[in-house]
Amino acid sequence: MGELLLRIGELASRAGVTTRTVDFYTGIGLLQPAGRTDAGYRLYPSSAVDLIATIRHLETHGVCLDDIAHALHGKPVDVARLLARLEADLTALRLAAESAGPDAQTILAILGARAHALITTAIEIAAASPLT
Amino acid sequence: MGELLLRIGELASRAGVTTRTVDFYTGIGLLQPAGRTDAGYRLYPSSAVDLIATIRHLETHGVCLDDIAHALHGKPVDVARLLARLEADLTALRLAAESAGPDAQTILAILGARAHALITTAIEIAAASPLT
DNA sequence: TTGCTCCTCACGTCACGTGAGGTGGC
C-alpha cells in the first residue's frame, strides 16, 4: 500500500501543466492533496496526473470547472440507468425530428453534433481508464 | 406573401431582449435583416423573434454564438444520419462503461447528463417549431 | 420636440487562468 506521493512540481511536470495551474485547481477544489509534509508542501497521489488529463479533456468539451468539481465529489451515478435514459431520449428525438422543419433541423444538427462529441469523449475516457 | 417586417425596437420587445442585444446579434451575423428602410432602419422578418428564443435556448446549454451562427448559415444536415450515429455512439458507450472503473463512471455521468440535456433541448425546439 | 434608429467606442462581468513577489524549507 506504499502509495506514491508527488509534490506540486513533479505532478505538474508529469501532467504537462504549470505548478500555477495545479495550485489553481487545488484552490478551487478540483484537486485535493493526500496530505502535507511537515514543511507544508502539498503531496498529491499519482492518480492526480490522470485526473488532470481528464479535466483538460472535459474542459475542451465546454464542461466548466465547477461542474467537474461537483461530479468528482458527488455520489457515484447509476450508469446503466443513464444509458437507458439516453436511449429513450434518442427515440423521442427521432419522433420530434420527423415533424420538424428545416430551421429546427439545423438546430438539431448543432445539438446532435455536440452530443456526439460528448459521448465520443466519454468513450475515450472510459476506455483509457479501465480501473481508475 | 406580404411578410411582416419589424424594426429593431419591435423585434426586441417581442423577443424580450434589448435593442442593444439585437444590434449585437446582428453585428456578429446571428441575425440578418431582411432589408432596410430608405432611412437605413433595419427590417427583420417576424421569424427573428423565434430565432432569438432559440439562440437564448442554445446559449443556456453552453453553445457559443459562433457555433450557432455557423450552423444557421451552413448547409442543412442529414438528421437521419445524425440519429444513426448517435445510436451507434450509445452502443459503444455501453460497452465502454461496462469495463470502466468508478472514477471513469463519474466522468461518464457528467458527459451523459450533458448529452441528455442537449437532446432534451433538441426535442423541445423541434416540437416547438414544426414548420419553421 | 419626442421617441426611434444608426453606429461606434469603451466599459463591465464571468470563467479561467497567469505573473510576480515575498516567504521559508531543502
Place this chain on the structure above:
DNA sequence: TTGCTCCTCACGTCACGTGAGGTGGC
C-alpha cells in the same frame, strides 16, 4: 546559494454583452 514550495494580489484574455453619446429620420 540554488531550486522548490507556499500564499496572495493583481493582471491578462476571451466570450458576451451593455452603456453612453452623438447622428439623423419620423
